[in-house]
Amino acid sequence: MRRLGLPGLRLASALLLLGLWWAAAAMAQDRALPGPLAVLAALRAELAAGALLPALAATLARVAAAFLLAMALGSALGYAMGRNGITDAALDPWVLLLLNIPALVIILLAYIWCGQTEAAAIGAVTLAKLPNVVVVVREGARALDPALDEVATAYRLTPWMRLREVVLPQLGPFLAAAARSGLAILWKIVLVVELLGRPSGVGFEMNMRFQLFDVPGLLAYSLAFAAVMLAIEGFVMQPAERRARAWRGAAA
Amino acid sequence: MPPLELSIRRKLYRRAGAPPVEAVRDLALSFPAGSVTALFGPSGCGKTTALRILMGLDPDFEGEVRHRPARLGVVFQEPRLLPWRSLGDNLRIVARAAGLPAPPVEALLARVGLEGWAGRYPRELSLGMARRAALARALAVEPELLVLDEPFVSLDEATAAQLRALVAAVLAERRVTAVLVTHALEDAAALADRIALLTPRPARLRRLVAVPRGDLAGLRAALAG
Numbered sequence: 001m002r003r004l005g006l007p008g009l010r011l012a013s014a015l016l017l018l019g020l021w022w023a024a025a026a027m028a029q030d031r032a033l034p035g036p037l038a039v040l041a042a043l044r045a046e047l048a049a050g051a052l053l054p055a056l057a058a059t060l061a062r063v064a065a066a067f068l069l070a071m072a073l074g075s076a077l078g079y080a081m082g083r084n085g086i087t088d089a090a091l092d093p094w095v096l097l098l099l100n101i102p103a104l105v106i107i108l109l110a111y112i113w114c115g116q117t118e119a120a121a122i123g124a125v126t127l128a129k130l131p132n133v134v135v136v137v138r139e140g141a142r143a144l145d146p147a148l149d150e151v152a153t154a155y156r157l158t159p160w161m162r163l164r165e166v167v168l169p170q171l172g173p174f175l176a177a178a179a180r181s182g183l184a185i186l187w188k189i190v191l192v193v194e195l196l197g198r199p200s201g202v203g204f205e206m207n208m209r210f211q212l213f214d215v216p217g218l219l220a221y222s223l224a225f226a227a228v229m230l231a232i233e234g235f236v237m238q239p240a241e242r243r244a245r246a247w248r249g250a251a252a
Numbered sequence: 253m254p255p256l257e258l259s260i261r262r263k264l265y266r267r268a269g270a271p272p273v274e275a276v277r278d279l280a281l282s283f284p285a286g287s288v289t290a291l292f293g294p295s296g297c298g299k300t301t302a303l304r305i306l307m308g309l310d311p312d313f314e315g316e317v318r319h320r321p322a323r324l325g326v327v328f329q330e331p332r333l334l335p336w337r338s339l340g341d342n343l344r345i346v347a348r349a350a351g352l353p354a355p356p357v358e359a360l361l362a363r364v365g366l367e368g369w370a371g372r373y374p375r376e377l378s379l380g381m382a383r384r385a386a387l388a389r390a391l392a393v394e395p396e397l398l399v400l401d402e403p404f405v406s407l408d409e410a411t412a413a414q415l416r417a418l419v420a421a422v423l424a425e426r427r428v429t430a431v432l433v434t435h436a437l438e439d440a441a442a443l444a445d446r447i448a449l450l451t452p453r454p455a456r457l458r459r460l461v462a463v464p465r466g467d468l469a470g471l472r473a474a475l476a477g
Binding site: 158169 | 304322324328337393
């Protein structure tokens with residue numbers, strides 16, 4: 001095991017999962033459990049038919065829009081609530097309520113009240129994600145160092161400089177935590193939104209495959225999108241978080 | 253410009269479920285241009301409270317501060333450098349906030365004995381070095397008022413002596429109006445030419461003594477007399 005190293009161990013674990021899947025499919029010989037090769041063939045067929053990439057793009061666009069909206073609104077609200085007791089007391093019941101309403105209910109109500117529109121879909125996902133961002137950023141705002149706040153006041157930093165130089169570096173780890181946990185949940189909610197009421201996207205395609213009992217197609221779409229999200233996590237979110245924390249390791 | 257004036261009729265600290273604590277009462281001081289005033293008194297008497305009011309960090313008091321200068325250089329008890337910024341950036345940021353052009357970072361750091369440290373981060377510094385860096389930051393704004401809040405506390409004697417000598421030299425060079433908070437008579441004598449002797453809490457002005465800087469014996473005699 002030691003000779004493998006951690007990356008080797010991860011690879012071995014992934015290969016074991018693949019092997020188990022292959023063996024289970026081979027033993028079951030059932031349409032409900034296709035093997036990896038059948039899913040790969042379905043993936044290639046969807047790609048060749050020109051259906052996969054537009055679906056991925058549509059879902060990714062919804063994820064991006066809802067993510068940016070939830071992060072922007074949630075950060076602003078969380079900061080205001082963490083810094084101001086009156087704002088916190090006024091908005092806390094709303095946040096608690098949203099935290100405890102299932103995302104599915106928010107989606108259904110959004111479609112009932114606003115119709116099955118793009119705005120309703122993105123709004124519902126944003127609203128489902130919003131309280132989580134608020135709660136995390138509020139904790140960050142509560143943990144801001146008042147001593148550094150006094151430095152900003154004594155040296156008369158402008159509001160923009162105060163935000164950039166004093167507040168955001170301290171909120172950085174909280175924003176990163178909210179972003180990473182948020183993205184992981186958010187894309188799954190987007191699939192449900194698409195499944196229930198959008199005419200495009202990975203969720204819509206998965207619903208179609210479900211209706212046709214096309215399990216290889218269903219798995220092909222879900223695995224393709226999971227791969228995209230893993231790539232975003234690995235190549236965008238983690239490096240951004242490392243950059244935000246770089247100063248902590250700056251000591252010689 | 254008329255001198256900075258501090259007038260605190262009363263400063264209360266209010267706590268839920270407990271009677272308010274009166275930290276300062278009837279404290280009035282003016283700070284002539286170029287003077288170095290030490291607020292001297294026992295620990296916990298309200299010196300730092302008065303200083304925070306003077307700096308504009310605590311607006312919740314009865315009284316007023318008149319003619320507070322625009323450019324304030326502060327050395328807090330804890331160095332309070334921005335830990336995610338290099339020392340050079342710490343100096344540049346406050347200078348930019350003061351509307352000044354890029355400060356001579358290397359020269360300022362060299363002046364406090366930190367030559368070549370502009371690219372290093374605060375966590376790489378000892379407490380004594382961080383205090384010197386905080387002094388360099390205070391000088392980067394070309395302060396009209398320099399505020400020093402117990403700058404030698406928690407330092408070993410040798411480091412405190414070095415820093416005391418450095419602050420004395422800087423004050424002599426710059427001829428800047430300065431206010432120092434200390435509970436050590438040696439520090440007050442070494443740096444200040446006016447000593448505001450405060451009572452135990454609530455802080456009130458017991459006496460204002462003017463003595464030549466560095467005259468510890470004279471200060472002792474003046475306070476005893």
